[in-house]
Amino acid sequence: MHKIAKNIKHLRAIKNWSQQQLADELDITRARIGSYEEGRCEPPLDILIRLSNLFHVAIDALVKCDLSKFDKVQLLKVGQNRLLFPIMVNADEQDLIEVVTAKASAGYLNGYSDPEYIEELPVMNLPFKITGKHRAFPIKGDSMPPLKSGSFVVGKFVESLTDLKNGNTYILVTAHEGIVYKRIERKGQYLILHSDNPDYASYSVHVADILEVWQFVCALNVSDTKTEELNLHSIMNMLKSLQVELESIKKG
Numbered sequence: 053m054h055k056i057a058k059n060i061k062h063l064r065a066i067k068n069w070s071q072q073q074l075a076d077e078l079d080i081t082r083a084r085i086g087s088y089e090e091g092r093c094e095p096p097l098d099i100l101i102r103l104s105n106l107f108h109v110a111i112d113a114l115v116k117c118d119l120s121k122f123d124k125v126q127l128l129k130v131g132q133n134r135l136l137f138p139i140m141v142n143a144d145e146q147d148l149i150e151v152v153t154a155k156a157s158a159g160y161l162n163g164y165s166d167p168e169y170i171e172e173l174p175v176m177n178l179p180f181k182i183t184g185k186h187r188a189f190p191i192k193g194d195s196m197p198p199l200k201s202g203s204f205v206v207g208k209f210v211e212s213l214t215d216l217k218n219g220n221t222y223i224l225v226t227a228h229e230g231i232v233y234k235r236i237e238r239k240g241q242y243l244i245l246h247s248d249n250p251d252y253a254s255y256s257v258h259v260a261d262i263l264e265v266w267q268f269v270c271a272l273n274v275s276d277t278k279t280e281e282l283n284l285h286s287i288m289n290m291l292k293s294l295q296v297e298l299e300s301i302k303k304g
Contacts, residue, residue, distance in 0.1 A: 055118055056100075057091040062120040063107045064089075078102050116168055148175040149206060151188045157231055164225060164264060178206065178270070185209040187266060189223050189231055195247035196221070196233055199271055205233055207266025213259055216243075225264040226257050233268075 071085040150173040163169030191203040207223040234245035242256045
């Protein structure tokens with residue numbers, strides 16, 4: 053629990069609060085805040101819940117993730133304080149994109165809200181400016197031509213289902229279907245998921261089953277790359293070689 057001590061102090065500093073001010077917000081004594089920050093005792097569950105609600109950070113992130121490693125706490129709140137995690141940047145202040153590899157995708161449903169799982173994902177950056185939280189996902193099958201199985205799609209996180217637009221494509225993470233890339237149509241409390249390949253039938257997903265939605269930004273077709281050559285370095289080189297094409301897609 054040593055990370056929680058560091059995180060409480062870090063989050064308090066971001067607010068420019070004294071220990072007494074944080075104690076007042078949590079309705080506890082200043083001495084208890086001091087003991088938490090010094091690691092002399094661990095906050096009980098009821099205090100973790102209050103901290104989570106106060107700072108809009110998931111409890112698992114407070115306990116597992118070292119939030120002080122980031123220059124800015126740009127945490128996206130989802131539902132009841134579930135954390136998507138900070139937007140990461142490199143030394144040149146370029147936004148980095150987490151890559152959910154084919155191997156990692158098998159555990160994504162269990163790991164998408166786990167700070168340790170996300171921190172283990174490889175990262176890359178795109179050759180054009182992006183804003184907001186982005187992630188790259190692997191594609192399986194041939195339901196969305198011209199993309200082939202083995203391609204990656206990069207998506208921008210969608211905070212609210214009200215932002216979805218009928219006819220556009222999204223990467224959806226659902227409780228029962230896992231990671232899917234489809235063209236969507238909203239009908240009441242359901243999303244109708246359409247494939248661009250007419251051989252695949254459309255189907256519906258209840259909004260309650262949707263865990264995450266990512267708006268399509270660009271695709272990287274690596275299906276023709278030999279397995280031994282498929283790594284982040286080759287992906288980065290491929291992205292850079294497509295810079296003009298990707299920029300035109302973005303501007304369009």
